Amino acid sequence: AVPARADGQGNTGEAIIHADDHPENWLSYGRTYSEQRYSPLDQINRSNVGDLKLAWYYTLDTNRGQEATPLVVDGIMYATTNWSKMEALDAATGKLLWQYDPKVPGNIADKGCCDTVNRGAGYWNGKVFWGTFDGRLVAADAKTGKKVWEVNTIPADASLGKQRSYTVDGAVRVAKGLVLIGNGGSEFGARGFVSAFDAETGKLKWRFYTVPNNKNEPDHAVADNVLMSKAYKTWGPKGAWVRQGGGGTVWDSLVYDPVSDLIYLAVGNGSPWNYKYRSEGIGSNLFLGSIVALKPETGEYVWHFQATPMDQWDYTSVQQIMTLDMPVNGEMRHVIWHAPKNGFFYVLDAKTGEFLAGKNYVYQNWANGLDPLTGRPIYNPDGLYTLTGKFWYGIPGPLGAHNFMGMAYSPKTHLVYLPAHQIPFGYKNQVGGFKPHPDAWNVGLDMTKNGLPDTPEARTAYIKDLHGWLLAWDPVKMETVWKIDHKGPWNGGVLATGGDLLFQGLANGEFHAYDATNGSDLYKFDAQSGIIASPMTYSVNGKQYVAVEVGWGGIYPISMGGVGRTSGWTVNHSYIAVFSLDGKAKLPALNNRGFLPVKPPAQYDQKVVDNGYFQYQTYCQTCHGDNGEGAGMLPDLRWAGAIRHQDAFYNVVGRGALTAYGMDRFDTSMTPDEIEAIRQYLIKRANDTYQREVDARKNDKDIPENPTLGINP
Numbered sequence: 086a087v088p089a090r091a092d093g094q095g096n097t098g099e100a101i102i103h104a105d106d107h108p109e110n111w112l113s114y115g116r117t118y119s120e121q122r123y124s125p126l127d128q129i130n131r132s133n134v135g136d137l138k139l140a141w142y143y144t145l146d147t148n149r150g151q152e153a154t155p156l157v158v159d160g161i162m163y164a165t166t167n168w169s170k171m172e173a174l175d176a177a178t179g180k181l182l183w184q185y186d187p188k189v190p191g192n193i194a195d196k197g198c199c200d201t202v203n204r205g206a207g208y209w210n211g212k213v214f215w216g217t218f219d220g221r222l223v224a225a226d227a228k229t230g231k232k233v234w235e236v237n238t239i240p241a242d243a244s245l246g247k248q249r250s251y252t253v254d255g256a257v258r259v260a261k262g263l264v265l266i267g268n269g270g271s272e273f274g275a276r277g278f279v280s281a282f283d284a285e286t287g288k289l290k291w292r293f294y295t296v297p298n299n300k301n302e303p304d305h306a307v308a309d310n311v312l313m314s315k316a317y318k319t320w321g322p323k324g325a326w327v328r329q330g331g332g333g334t335v336w337d338s339l340v341y342d343p344v345s346d347l348i349y350l351a352v353g354n355g356s357p358w359n360y361k362y363r364s365e366g367i368g369s370n371l372f373l374g375s376i377v378a379l380k381p382e383t384g385e386y387v388w389h390f391q392a393t394p395m396d397q398w399d400y401t402s403v404q405q406i407m408t409l410d411m412p413v414n415g416e417m418r419h420v421i422w423h424a425p426k427n428g429f430f431y432v433l434d435a436k437t438g439e440f441l442a443g444k445n446y447v448y449q450n451w452a453n454g455l456d457p458l459t460g461r462p463i464y465n466p467d468g469l470y471t472l473t474g475k476f477w478y479g480i481p482g483p484l485g486a487h488n489f490m491g492m493a494y495s496p497k498t499h500l501v502y503l504p505a506h507q508i509p510f511g512y513k514n515q516v517g518g519f520k521p522h523p524d525a526w527n528v529g530l531d532m533t534k535n536g537l538p539d540t541p542e543a544r545t546a547y548i549k550d551l552h553g554w555l556l557a558w559d560p561v562k563m564e565t566v567w568k569i570d571h572k573g574p575w576n577g578g579v580l581a582t583g584g585d586l587l588f589q590g591l592a593n594g595e596f597h598a599y600d601a602t603n604g605s606d607l608y609k610f611d612a613q614s615g616i617i618a619s620p621m622t623y624s625v626n627g628k629q630y631v632a633v634e635v636g637w638g639g640i641y642p643i644s645m646g647g648v649g650r651t652s653g654w655t656v657n658h659s660y661i662a663v664f665s666l667d668g669k670a671k672l673p674a675l676n677n678r679g680f681l682p683v684k685p686p687a688q689y690d691q692k693v694v695d696n697g698y699f700q701y702q703t704y705c706q707t708c709h710g711d712n713g714e715g716a717g718m719l720p721d722l723r724w725a726g727a728i729r730h731q732d733a734f735y736n737v738v739g740r741g742a743l744t745a746y747g748m749d750r751f752d753t754s755m756t757p758d759e760i761e762a763i764r765q766y767l768i769k770r771a772n773d774t775y776q777r778e779v780d781a782r783k784n785d786k787d788i789p790e791n792p793t794l795g796i797n798p
């Protein structure tokens with residue numbers, strides 16, 4: 086029987102709830118409120134997918150990470166792109182109907198941790214809504230692209246100090262006439278919150294803070310009661326959170342469930358990460374690493390489930406929330422499925438938050454399992470590195486076992502298709518207690534200790550630990566039924582269809598269709614750039630299309646350094662790719678292996694290189710890559726012309742010559758000598774690695790970071 090649903094949805098809400106009655110559309114981020122990323126369309130199926138062809142492509146003007154799932158409403162595609170731009174296209178032809186550039190200032194890029202991405206728009210009653218990286222929410226007329234309203238989602242009093250940082254890159258969801266939006270910033274200093282705006286007027290309806298007020302005072306907001314009575318006492322009253330906000334940003338999943346009539350916030354990590362420094366090493370720190378359920382009309386607290394108490398690994402629970410009915414001990418229950426960063430798959434009762442089951446979906450080393458009654462982790466004491474003070478090689482690392490990439494569920498196979506990965510990380514306390522650096526990640530860690538030493542042994546060992554998989558997970562048995570081993574981590578999200586197909590784009594620039602029943606590879610397309618977004622499908626005039634945004638980026642390639650190229654050269658060419666069975670489009674031939682490095686100047690000052698390394702790892706690493714090496718998206722500074730001259734380098738790094746392109750100025754964070762030390766260090770790195778980069782490009786079969794190639798012998 087179809088469960089009773091709440092009313093007050095309006096036409097769009099009813100259309101999203103009854104999405105299967107008009108499968109030609111894709112009206113909400115995960116298609117339906119249940120975010121299963123399954124479409125019943127089956128014109129493209131296992132028997133013909135081998136003939137899939139490019140129907141059209143639309144080149145984007147931002148060659149950075151593209152993470153959005155486009156919407157399709159009655160033949161019009163709404164695709165958001167990097168730098169928070171919107172493209173409205175004829176979904177059958179790719180012809181541009183209108184576009185909207187909210188003109189996000191370039192120097193804002195380093196106010197967010199993980200690339201100036203955008204994950205998608207919401208649609209409601211003739212309007213489209215999306216967030217901008219500088220914190221705004223835009224509502225535009227879906228037909229004309231004219232702005233209807235715009236609000237700043239970040240209240241002035243949310244910024245309590247210099248390190249505070251709020252960026253908006255998550256997909257907007259709309260339910261019951263409310264536009265729901267969160268934000269990011271916990272790597273810098275932020276106090277997370279979610280806002281609900283009236284879709285017609287942009288008027289704020291409610292705002293829910295996910296962590297307590299630092300003085301345990303009322304914010305005169307809807308969370309006051311639960312924060313003051315329940316959450317505050319789970320924090321050390323004198324920890325660094327008091328200055329840094331505590332974190333708990335809701336930067337990805339934020340869903341409405343029409344069956345339980347609740348909104349679920351998927352809450353992020355602590356700010357700073359370091360639990361000892363953040364919270365004096367005491368308390369579970371509610372609501373970090375949790376799902377929090379609220380009443381949609383008012384934002385009132387209903388229940389929470391904390392997957393990662395005492396977070397110190399950046400184990401956000403922001404990852405996708407899926408709702409559906411499943412048998413639990415022989416009885417049908419309405420549940421939440423959730424595979425957060427921490428490596429465990431959770432089944433929760435959607436109405437009450439009761440923990441029903443949990444099991445690790447990949448190898449992890451921070452917990453020895455979950456308490457079967459409460460779902461609370463049984464910690465591996467060594468994993469609590471902020472308390473031991475020792476170095477910890479954590480699996481998962483801060484990029485999680487699963488990140489923003491969509492997982493899909495097929496009601497035909499009863500399997501969840503989970504884009505999982507293994508990306509270990511070296512955690513170690515910041516020396517001398519918590520010390521924030523303006524314009525840098527402020528996580529309370531020694532940022533040189535997560536860096537990889539450039540020795541063949543260290544690189545080879547680390548690369549062996551990098552993995553990317555597509556898991557076919559059975560949530561009843563809580564086990565992997567089969568899996569596909571990808572070349573490396575950071576592959577795109579998954580779409581499941583009624584044609585018994587799975588679609589997934591990969592870090593190595595391939596777009597695949599797999600058999601949903603057994604994982605057989607049925608189709609491969611060379612997309613010429615890494616894909617991290619989740620595909621979607623729709624139809625126009627009875628013809629089915631499959632679409633995906635192409636564009637390598639997000640946190641992995643910007644922070645990882647050279648080892649971020651384990652899947653391939655991963656050059657960024659950003660475009661929207663749309664496939665059909667009778668497509669006739671063809672991509673132009675493109676350089677897909679990066680440019681030949683320019684021989685660097687030979688001279689550098691060995692005396693300042695060590696300090697240059699510290700400064701680089703503190704201020705530059707998280708965007709330009711570990712140890713001065715890029716991984717295919719932002720400029721690889723070893724080959725940048727600016728490192729050749731002290732003045733040129735200072736103009737860029739100190740004075741902001743390239744702010745329009747996303748490079749902030751750092752003269753308020755570093756002295757000229759420190760900036761010069763970075764330049765000397767980069768010249769050294771360029772010299773140390775020049776020959777191996779040249780040699781890697783001579784090899785036309787393989788990839789630069791393959792340890793078997795003799796490039797990292």
Ligand SMILES: O=C(O)c1cc(C(=O)O)c2c(n1)C(=O)C(=O)c1cc(C(=O)O)[nH]c1-2
Pocket residue numbers: 152197198199200202252254268269270271272334336353354399401483484485488489638639640641
């Ligand atoms: O703590 C935060 O506020 C925050 C924000 C974001 C973001 O806004 O994209 C990411 C993360 N954390 C994060 O931990 C993470 O792994 C991540 C990956 C990405 C991405 O788009 O590639 N964003 C984010």
Ligand SMILES: [Ca+2]
Pocket residue numbers: 271272353354399401
């Ligand atoms: Ca984070």
